[in-house]
Amino acid sequence: MDASLLLIQPAAPEPIYRQIVGQLRRMIASGQLAPGDLLPSVRDVAGQHAINPMTVSRAYSLLESEGALERLRGKGMAVAATHRRIQPEDKRMQLIDLHLRELARQARELELPSEPILRRLGELLEDQE
Amino acid sequence: MDASLLLIQPAAPEPIYRQIVGQLRRMIASGQLAPGDLLPSVRDVAGQHAINPMTVSRAYSLLESEGALERLRGKGMAVAATHRRIQPEDKRMQLIDLHLRELARQARELELPSEPILRRLGELLEDQE
Amino acid sequence: MDASLLLIQPAAPEPIYRQIVGQLRRMIASGQLAPGDLLPSVRDVAGQHAINPMTVSRAYSLLESEGALERLRGKGMAVAATHRRIQPEDKRMQLIDLHLRELARQARELELPSEPILRRLGELLEDQE
Amino acid sequence: MDASLLLIQPAAPEPIYRQIVGQLRRMIASGQLAPGDLLPSVRDVAGQHAINPMTVSRAYSLLESEGALERLRGKGMAVAATHRRIQPEDKRMQLIDLHLRELARQARELELPSEPILRRLGELLEDQE
DNA sequence: GTGGTCTAGACCACG
DNA sequence: GTGGTCTAGACCACA
Numbered sequence: 001m002d003a004s005l006l007l008i009q010p011a012a013p014e015p016i017y018r019q020i021v022g023q024l025r026r027m028i029a030s031g032q033l034a035p036g037d038l039l040p041s042v043r044d045v046a047g048q049h050a051i052n053p054m055t056v057s058r059a060y061s062l063l064e065s066e067g068a069l070e071r072l073r074g075k076g077m078a079v080a081a082t083h084r085r086i087q088p089e090d091k092r093m094q095l096i097d098l099h100l101r102e103l104a105r106q107a108r109e110l111e112l113p114s115e116p117i118l119r120r121l122g123e124l125l126e127d128q129e
Numbered sequence: 130m131d132a133s134l135l136l137i138q139p140a141a142p143e144p145i146y147r148q149i150v151g152q153l154r155r156m157i158a159s160g161q162l163a164p165g166d167l168l169p170s171v172r173d174v175a176g177q178h179a180i181n182p183m184t185v186s187r188a189y190s191l192l193e194s195e196g197a198l199e200r201l202r203g204k205g206m207a208v209a210a211t212h213r214r215i216q217p218e219d220k221r222m223q224l225i226d227l228h229l230r231e232l233a234r235q236a237r238e239l240e241l242p243s244e245p246i247l248r249r250l251g252e253l254l255e256d257q258e
Numbered sequence: 259m260d261a262s263l264l265l266i267q268p269a270a271p272e273p274i275y276r277q278i279v280g281q282l283r284r285m286i287a288s289g290q291l292a293p294g295d296l297l298p299s300v301r302d303v304a305g306q307h308a309i310n311p312m313t314v315s316r317a318y319s320l321l322e323s324e325g326a327l328e329r330l331r332g333k334g335m336a337v338a339a340t341h342r343r344i345q346p347e348d349k350r351m352q353l354i355d356l357h358l359r360e361l362a363r364q365a366r367e368l369e370l371p372s373e374p375i376l377r378r379l380g381e382l383l384e385d386q387e
Numbered sequence: 388m389d390a391s392l393l394l395i396q397p398a399a400p401e402p403i404y405r406q407i408v409g410q411l412r413r414m415i416a417s418g419q420l421a422p423g424d425l426l427p428s429v430r431d432v433a434g435q436h437a438i439n440p441m442t443v444s445r446a447y448s449l450l451e452s453e454g455a456l457e458r459l460r461g462k463g464m465a466v467a468a469t470h471r472r473i474q475p476e477d478k479r480m481q482l483i484d485l486h487l488r489e490l491a492r493q494a495r496e497l498e499l500p501s502e503p504i505l506r507r508l509g510e511l512l513e514d515q516e
Numbered sequence: 517g518t519g520g521t522c523t524a525g526a527c528c529a530c531g
Numbered sequence: 532g533t534g535g536t537c538t539a540g541a542c543c544a545c546a
Contacts, residue, residue, distance in 0.1 A: 203546030382491035461531035
């Protein structure tokens with residue numbers, strides 16, 4: 001996996017290490033990152049995105065402690081071989097359900113009708129496929 | 130306007146004062162709060178939600194500094210009379226567009242198909258109407 | 259004296275009662291308001307400027323307590339007969355000296371040269387004469 | 388930048404956090420503080436002037452929200468790199484124009500002639516250069 | 517009654 | 532190390 005697959009937005013409100021954690025977690029759940037896949041080194045990621053190596057390291061450690069990654073001595077971090085395989089769709093849906101709820105609440109506060117929201121989201125989803 | 134119209138989630142990652150700012154901003158943009166409307170007093174909001182008055186005050190001050198609210202001396206805070214009135218739908222759509230983009234990105238990372246996401250969001254949007 | 263001689267700016271940072279106090283104090287010091295001159299009633303001032311009568315009353319009371327005004331039963335407030343007469347120029351200069359110092363400090367922070375400032379102030383001073 | 392460059396007057400009517408905001412805003416407009424310059428830490432400023440860290444933090448946050456400062460995570464606050472550079476003289480003049488107008492109004496109320504005012508201000512401006 | 521300011525201090529999040 | 536958030540409470544300013 002290439003370090004540049006990660007999207008880091010230093011100015012975003014979400015802390016950098018959590019951006020990394022979230023992205024890796026999702027790519028593992030979907031199988032884009034498979035058990036055994038080697039991750040780019042802390043130094044690579046930090047260098048490419050001009051962020052602090054400690055930040056990357058923290059993200060990796062967090063994923064290691066939850067069993068998603070494992071440290072291969074001398075080789076770096078890899079997706080854990082023992083990790084549960086690709087998660088079923090309903091599990092993956094759960095990972096964005098909170099977002100969907102929050103979005104719906106904000107739409108109500110903005111008194112936005114459903115139609116344009118669904119249309120816009122539909123576009124964005126297709127764009128990226 | 131009733132203090133209880135605000136939804137405060139102390140455990141959420143988003144700081145309380147920003148929850149308040151966001152909600153009020155959206156309700157002003159949609160016209161649910163109209164220019165001249167008096168907001169519940171700092172003490173009311175703080176009391177009802179069991180939070181510190183300064184937290185509420187901070188939210189109000191922030192909205193004042195961006196021109197959305199104005200201080201009526203001795204009476205409290207009100208939606209600014211000089212404030213641009215209800216924003217058109219496309220302007221309000223912009224206020225959630227970043228969320229939509231972020232959602233789409235995460236869906237791609239999770240390799241989720243469009244259909245169940247749109248269906249779920251549709252449900253949530255209808256529920257609240 | 260006409261109530262409309264006062265300039266009230268409700269949105270200014272300076273509290274309204276102090277705007278009133280300051281203006282009256284200066285107009286008394288310069289002799290524009292002479293001992294014995296009757297002030298407009300609290301109700302008049304409040305009405306003309308759409309402010310709270312209590313605010314006007316507070317300003318009058320403050321000036322009374324410092325001996326600049328006196329309460330004439332049944333007639334209202336007037337410039338105190340016993341009040342020291344017109345103040346000499348150097349005394350009046352003192353009343354704006356702090357402002358001048360503050361202005362000079364801000365000019366230095368802005369790295370503004372003296373010339374345009376003095377020119378602009380000169381214009382403003384002439385305009386109003 | 389040294390924390391001691393700020394002049395804090397706890398007894399002044401202007402609140403401390405706004406004194407800080409004003410001074411920094413002007414020093415940025417003049418280029419005395421350039422984009423990228425790191426500000427003294429909240430704790431430094433608070434310590435040196437014996438004020439509460441939150442008071443300083445409030446000033447910094449306000450400047451951040453208006454785009455003058457940016458947070459460098461883990462390093463502190465800096466003059467925003469994206470900030471418009473030094474403002475031209477006429478823009479900087481605008482920042483004190485209200486003061487000049489107010490001064491002129493008070494001079495008129497005091498019936499002070501232009502000459503001594505301009506002379507005094509001239510002195511003060513030269514003193515500081 | 518309203519909001520504003522400031523303090524002291526705790527705790528968290530980030531790097 | 533940095534700033535952010537929140538609390539509890541005091542006191543002030545204003546209308």
